[in-house]
Amino acid sequence: MKITIGHFYPDLLNLYGDRGNILAIKKRCEWRGIETEVKEFSIDDEVDFSGLDIVFLGGGSDREQLIVCKRLKEIQKDILDYVQDNGVILAVCGGYQLLGHYYQLEKEKIEGLSVLDIYTIAGQKRLIDNVILETDFGSVAGFENHGGRTYIGDHKPLGKVLYGNGNNGEDGQEGVLYRNVFGTYLHGPILPKNPNLTDELIARALTRKYGTAALSPLDDCIEIQAKEYIIERFLKEKS
Amino acid sequence: MNRIRRIAAVWTCKLLIKIGKLAGKKGSSTPGIYALKIYPGILEDLSKQVKHEIIAVCGTNGKTTTNNLICSILEKKGYKVVCNKVGANMLPGVVTAFIDSADLFGNLHADYAAIEMDEASCVRIFPHFTPDIMVISNLFRDQLDRYGEIDITVDFLKKALALTKNTTLIINGDDPICATIGKDFNQKVITYGISEDLQIHLNETKEGQFCAYCGSRLAYDYYHYSQLGQYHCESCGFQRPAIDYEATQVDIQNGLKFTVNQKMRIAVDYRGFYNVYNILAALCTADCLHIDLSDINEILSDYKPQIGRMEKFDLGKPVILNLSKNPAGFNQGIFTVLSDTHTKDIIVMINDNAQDGKDISWIWDVDFEKLDNEKVHSLGFCGIRRYDVNVRFKYADFERKSSKVYDDLKSAIKDMIKKGGEVLYILVNYTAIFQAQDILKELEEEYRKGGLEI
Numbered sequence: 001m002k003i004t005i006g007h008f009y010p011d012l013l014n015l016y017g018d019r020g021n022i023l024a025i026k027k028r029c030e031w032r033g034i035e036t037e038v039k040e041f042s043i044d045d046e047v048d049f050s051g052l053d054i055v056f057l058g059g060g061s062d063r064e065q066l067i068v069c070k071r072l073k074e075i076q077k078d079i080l081d082y083v084q085d086n087g088v089i090l091a092v093c094g095g096y097q098l099l100g101h102y103y104q105l106e107k108e109k110i111e112g113l114s115v116l117d118i119y120t121i122a123g124q125k126r127l128i129d130n131v132i133l134e135t136d137f138g139s140v141a142g143f144e145n146h147g148g149r150t151y152i153g154d155h156k157p158l159g160k161v162l163y164g165n166g167n168n169g170e171d172g173q174e175g176v177l178y179r180n181v182f183g184t185y186l187h188g189p190i191l192p193k194n195p196n197l198t199d200e201l202i203a204r205a206l207t208r209k210y211g212t213a214a215l216s217p218l219d220d221c222i223e224i225q226a227k228e229y230i231i232e233r234f235l236k237e238k239s
Numbered sequence: 240m241n242r243i244r245r246i247a248a249v250w251t252c253k254l255l256i257k258i259g260k261l262a263g264k265k266g267s268s269t270p271g272i273y274a275l276k277i278y279p280g281i282l283e284d285l286s287k288q289v290k291h292e293i294i295a296v297c298g299t300n301g302k303t304t305t306n307n308l309i310c311s312i313l314e315k316k317g318y319k320v321v322c323n324k325v326g327a328n329m330l331p332g333v334v335t336a337f338i339d340s341a342d343l344f345g346n347l348h349a350d351y352a353a354i355e356m357d358e359a360s361c362v363r364i365f366p367h368f369t370p371d372i373m374v375i376s377n378l379f380r381d382q383l384d385r386y387g388e389i390d391i392t393v394d395f396l397k398k399a400l401a402l403t404k405n406t407t408l409i410i411n412g413d414d415p416i417c418a419t420i421g422k423d424f425n426q427k428v429i430t431y432g433i434s435e436d437l438q439i440h441l442n443e444t445k446e447g448q449f450c451a452y453c454g455s456r457l458a459y460d461y462y463h464y465s466q467l468g469q470y471h472c473e474s475c476g477f478q479r480p481a482i483d484y485e486a487t488q489v490d491i492q493n494g495l496k497f498t499v500n501q502k503m504r505i506a507v508d509y510r511g512f513y514n515v516y517n518i519l520a521a522l523c524t525a526d527c528l529h530i531d532l533s534d535i536n537e538i539l540s541d542y543k544p545q546i547g548r549m550e551k552f553d554l555g556k557p558v559i560l561n562l563s564k565n566p567a568g569f570n571q572g573i574f575t576v577l578s579d580t581h582t583k584d585i586i587v588m589i590n591d592n593a594q595d596g597k598d599i600s601w602i603w604d605v606d607f608e609k610l611d612n613e614k615v616h617s618l619g620f621c622g623i624r625r626y627d628v629n630v631r632f633k634y635a636d637f638e639r640k641s642s643k644v645y646d647d648l649k650s651a652i653k654d655m656i657k658k659g660g661e662v663l664y665i666l667v668n669y670t671a672i673f674q675a676q677d678i679l680k681e682l683e684e685e686y687r688k689g690g691l692e693i
Contacts, residue, residue, distance in 0.1 A: 011449075012448075143598045192634055225629050
């Protein structure tokens with residue numbers, strides 16, 4: 001078995017240790033004997049989505065995000081087809097915002113890809129904090145740092161916020177889960193400390209490709225210890 | 240009236256500095272906060288009394304070393320210098336430094352001021368005084384949860400620079416982000432840089448790889464580290480500026496040696512390639528001040544690096560403590576560790592207090608994979624976020640003799656010193672440094688007395 005990961009524009013979208021996400025997917029596959037290939041795309045590269053099993057879009061500064069957005073618009077149809085075909089995407093922060101209809105900044109409006117029926121509006125204060133979520137796949141811990149407030153309408157959120165702000169700091173929801181698209185504001189990076197989520201991505205990619213995915217269990221003591229530390233510390237602080 | 244308030248502010252501040260010292264506090268911003276409350280004009284008053292130039296030093300990495308080098312060059316020449324040596328570099332810390340140098344009547348007898356400044360604080364300090372010389376060493380990602388993004392830091396600096404008049408800007412021309420600030424500055428700009436390919440290859444996350452003017456990818460002939468190197472934009476012509484003070488014939492084996500502008504040979508026993516930049520920046524500044532630099536090598540060799548910059552302790556075998564606050568700094572730390580040919584054990588200690596930055600995601604931007612090296616034996620993990628460091632190394636996934644999480648640094652050191660390496664390295668981030676230094680001094684003392692059980 002083999003998983004091909006498409007890392008989109010790491011030279012532009014590379015804030016906050018996002019490359020740790022690629023490493024987490026890669027290692028957790030390799031430790032199970034699943035072959036991996038990471039394709040790093042630069043902004044001018046042609047992308048063949050048919051060869052990709054997991055797409056990763058990270059976060060960048062507003063300036064860098066504008067450059068990315070222009071390019072993604074050109075391949076919008078390919079991305080939409082990939083999503084409809086149950087392709088797996090992890091989009092973090094800026095990458096998450098880009099999947100929506102638009103990001104309304106103070107003076108300009110960045111058009112998104114409309115993969116998700118969501119929109120984002122720039123807020124006054126940046127939302128910066130540790131975050132703890134409850135998701136269908138168990139608890140998730142990470143760190144958020146975003147100026148935008150995202151409203152997800154009828155979409156299912158990735159998780160319920162137990163600590164932190166989430167999508168907009170108002171509705172107690174974080175991220176979006178639509179088909180096999182995982183959108184989230186969580187850095188940390190999100191995957192290494194949340195092996196439950198990483199394995200969910202891998203399992204979905206394998207199921208799409210091979211029709212089945214039986215992931216052999218790994219020893220996750222180290223990851224769980226790191227996550228539990230965050231959960232204990234901040235939930236205690238809250239109560 | 241102002242005179243009375245000035246004296247009241249000075250007395251209060253000096254008293255608080257004394258109390259702080261007695262309480263063993265190393266930081267020094269609180270006294271400044273009270274002084275400003277008593278007399279908001281205190282900094283303007285005191286800074287006006289500086290006889291010659293005021294120098295401000297900014298930049299993500301190297302500002303403390305660069306500033307202290309400048310201070311040390313000036314002091315060696317017999318001048319009295321106001322300097323925030325301990326690195327309290329926001330507005331209150333700067334106030335404290337000035338008051339500390341003043342007498343009880345609020346009179347300052349100083350020839351120069353060399354002030355290290357936090358990049359985001361310049362815009363709050365410059366309404367009180369603007370520097371005659373401002374150095375910007377480099378801009379890397381750092382404590383992003385405080386500044387948001389590096390573009391925001393650049394904006395802060397540009398806003399601060401807009402407040403200046405008759406200021407000479409000294410920048411690292413090898414950094415395209417600094418070069419952009421220089422290009423957009425309408426007063427005098429002086430540049431320094433390293434003008435040859437040193438064949439250093441690090442796998443790093445780089446900032447500013449795209450032209451700030453047209454958005455195209457910058458082309459590099461070579462990189463030194465992070466985004467520092469020889470670059471140009473193929474679309475709009477933006478390029479590394481002409482370099483006024485350039486280092487060539489750089490030798491980083493066993494200390495640092497390099498030649499400035501083909502005439503001045505520098506040879507020091509400092510560790511760390513990045514110190515070539517720190518020394519260049521200090522030389523550049525001193526030359527602007529028309530300081531005689533004929534004895535520069537002696538001055539540099541007398542300079543003691545401030546705490547925790549590859550600081551050496553003796554616990555029967557060498558223990559070397561190094562502070563890095565961000566990926567670029569940590570990668571340089573790792574590069575220096577690996578240039579040491581001895582076998583070693585390494586402790587990595589990461590805290591997430593407010594001054595460190597609450598977000599520690601950046602440890603995934605550090606190329607810890609480079610420590611996959613036969614000379615690296617065992618690893619120990621410490622600090623508030625020790626479990627995250629443990630995860631980071633699990634995913635770095637390389638063979639080592641052992642790795643272990645320790646709840647406190649003292650037991651980590653006592654245990655790790657027994658491992659087989661010839662040297663023990665301790666790599667820490669900001670708030671860990673004082674604690675680490677205290678523990679190491681204590682253990683060193685115990686060792687000297689023969690009481691250290693290892």
